[in-house]
Amino acid sequence: MSAESRGMILLVDDEPEILTALRDLLEDEYDVWAANSPQAALEILLQEPAISVIVSDQRMPGMTGDVLLAKARGISDAESILLTGYADLDAVVNAINLGGISGYAQKPWEPVLLLSVIANAHAQCHLRRALTTEQALLRGLMEGSEDGVSFKDREGRFVRLNAAKASALGGVAEDWIGRREIGETAEADDVVLSLGRNSQTTEELPMPEGPRLWQVTRVPVRAGDGRITHLARLEHDITDRRRMEARLHQAEKMQALGTMAGGVAHDFNNLLTAILGSLELAVRRVTGDERVERLLRNATLAAERGTSLTQRLLSFSRQRDLAPRSVDANALIRQMQDLILRSIGDGIEIEEALAADLWPAHVDPDQLELAVLNLCINARDAMPAGGRITLATRNLGAVEEGLDLVPGDYVVVSVSDTGTGIPPEVLSRVFEPFFTTKPIGKGTGLGLSMVYGLAQQAGGVARVTSATGQGTTVEMLLRRSHEPPKGR
Known part of the structure; x- marks a missing residue:
C-alpha cells in the first residue's frame, strides 16, 4: 500500500511518552513521523509534502501548538488536529482562525474517538489534494490545448471554456461565461443533453477568418446519482487534414490515370504508326484516281490528328520525351x-x-x-x-x-x-x-x-x-x- 493511500501523520509533542503512545496507536494504519519540538516539526514538513495530518500538543516550550499550526499552514496543506490536556478555549479559537484545524481532542484521549478524528482529517486532505490535482490537469488541458474545450450547464450556458474556443467565438472566455451559443451547433448540444449519449460529428463552424471544418465530440457529464448536469465539448480543427487527404487522393487518382493513359497512348500509337505506314504505301500505288487520293489524304490527316492526341496523353502520363x-x-x-x-x-x-x-x-x-x-x-x-x-x-x-x-x-x-x-x-x-x-x-x-x-x-x-x-x-x-x- 502506498504512503498516499495509507496516509502520513506527523506527531508533535515535547513528551517522549506521549509520542510513543500515539505512534503505537496509529502506526498500524498510517506512516508516522514524530517531532519533539515545533522547530523540528516545521523542518519535517518542508521535507515531506505528503504528510496529510498534523497532530500537535498545545503547550510546548518555545512555541504553542496553535502558533505552530498557523506556521505550518504556510508550508503545508495538511489537516491539523490540536491535542491538549488543558481546556484552553482561546487556544482552540486561535488554532481554528490561524491554523485551520479540523479537529480538537483532549488528553487523555479516547483511542476510538481520536482514530475517527484522524481518519476524517486524512480523508478530507486526500480528497482536497485529488480535487486540486484534477483542477490543475483540467486547467493545463484547457489552457494548453489548441482545440476548443468548453463545458455547459443543462440550459446550454457556458460554465468554462478555454482561449481557443473563445477565440473561435470571437472574444475572450470571460465574455462568454453564462451565455448560450445559437445556431445548429447549440441545437446539437441540446440533443446530446436530452439523449444522454456521447456524440462525434464533423461540422463547419464559423471563425473570424472564415469557416473551418471541425470534429466535434460531445460528452454528457453526470453527477453521482446519474443525473446529467453538464455537457463537455471538444472541437478539433480538421480543415488542414482534410485538405491534405484531398490532395493525396487527387495525386493518387492522377497517378493511376497517368499509368492508364500511358498504356492506352502507347497501344494507339503503335496502331496509328501501322495505319500511317499503310496509308503512305497506298498513296504511292494510287495514281490518276483523284477520289481515292482524296480519301487517302483525309485518312492520313485523321490518323495524324490521332497521333497528336496520343502525344498529349503521353505528356499527361509523363512518358513523353521532352527537351527541357x-x-x-x-x-x-x-x-x-x-x-x-x-x-x-x-x-x-x-x-x-x-x-x-x-x-x-x-x-x-x-x-x-x-x-x-x-x-x-x-x-x-x-x-x-x-x-x-x-x-x-x-x-x-x-x-x-x-x-x-x-x-x-x-x-x-x-x-x-x-x-x-x-x-x-x-x-x-x-x-x-x-x-x-x-x-x-x-x-x-x-x-x-x-x-x-x-x-x-x-x-x-x-x-x-x-x-x-x-x-x-x-x-x-x-x-x-x-x-x-x-x-x-
Whole structure:
C-alpha cells in the first residue's frame, strides 16, 4: 500500500511518552513521523509534502501548538488536529482562525474517538489534494490545448471554456461565461443533453477568418446519482487534414490515370504508326484516281490528328520525351502574340502582366508554347460573349503552403480569363484526361491534361483556381533554371 493511500501523520509533542503512545496507536494504519519540538516539526514538513495530518500538543516550550499550526499552514496543506490536556478555549479559537484545524481532542484521549478524528482529517486532505490535482490537469488541458474545450450547464450556458474556443467565438472566455451559443451547433448540444449519449460529428463552424471544418465530440457529464448536469465539448480543427487527404487522393487518382493513359497512348500509337505506314504505301500505288487520293489524304490527316492526341496523353502520363532547357518565358509569350490572336479570334482582349525580373524556367519551350496556346483557347471558349485574357508571369521564391513541390525557386506562368468560371464539382476533375464540359465534337478533354503533364514532367505542378461567374486562372509552376536562356 502506498504512503498516499495509507496516509502520513506527523506527531508533535515535547513528551517522549506521549509520542510513543500515539505512534503505537496509529502506526498500524498510517506512516508516522514524530517531532519533539515545533522547530523540528516545521523542518519535517518542508521535507515531506505528503504528510496529510498534523497532530500537535498545545503547550510546548518555545512555541504553542496553535502558533505552530498557523506556521505550518504556510508550508503545508495538511489537516491539523490540536491535542491538549488543558481546556484552553482561546487556544482552540486561535488554532481554528490561524491554523485551520479540523479537529480538537483532549488528553487523555479516547483511542476510538481520536482514530475517527484522524481518519476524517486524512480523508478530507486526500480528497482536497485529488480535487486540486484534477483542477490543475483540467486547467493545463484547457489552457494548453489548441482545440476548443468548453463545458455547459443543462440550459446550454457556458460554465468554462478555454482561449481557443473563445477565440473561435470571437472574444475572450470571460465574455462568454453564462451565455448560450445559437445556431445548429447549440441545437446539437441540446440533443446530446436530452439523449444522454456521447456524440462525434464533423461540422463547419464559423471563425473570424472564415469557416473551418471541425470534429466535434460531445460528452454528457453526470453527477453521482446519474443525473446529467453538464455537457463537455471538444472541437478539433480538421480543415488542414482534410485538405491534405484531398490532395493525396487527387495525386493518387492522377497517378493511376497517368499509368492508364500511358498504356492506352502507347497501344494507339503503335496502331496509328501501322495505319500511317499503310496509308503512305497506298498513296504511292494510287495514281490518276483523284477520289481515292482524296480519301487517302483525309485518312492520313485523321490518323495524324490521332497521333497528336496520343502525344498529349503521353505528356499527361509523363512518358513523353521532352527537351527541357533554360527558357525566357516572357520572350516566349511575346513571340506568341500573333499566334494567340489568330487562334482566339475577335472580341477577346489580350493583356500581359509579365514580371520584369523573371527567372529563366527549365522547360521544353515547344510544349510550353503549346500549353499556353491551349489555355488561351480554353479561356476563349469560357467567354462566349467576349472578355479579357491575361498572360502573367512571376517568381516564386518559397513554396506556398499546400503545394507538393520540392523546396526551391519556381517560375509561375499563368493564363486568366473573365469568363463563366468553373463550378466546384467540376474543378477537381479538370486535369483528368478526356474529361470535358464542352459539347460532343467541341473538345477532346486533353488540353488541360497536357498542361498538367508538362508541369509534372518539368518538376513542377499545375493548378487551377476558379469560381462560378468570376473567371478562371490556370498556373504552371516550373522549376527555375540557373543557366542563361537559350534560343529556340
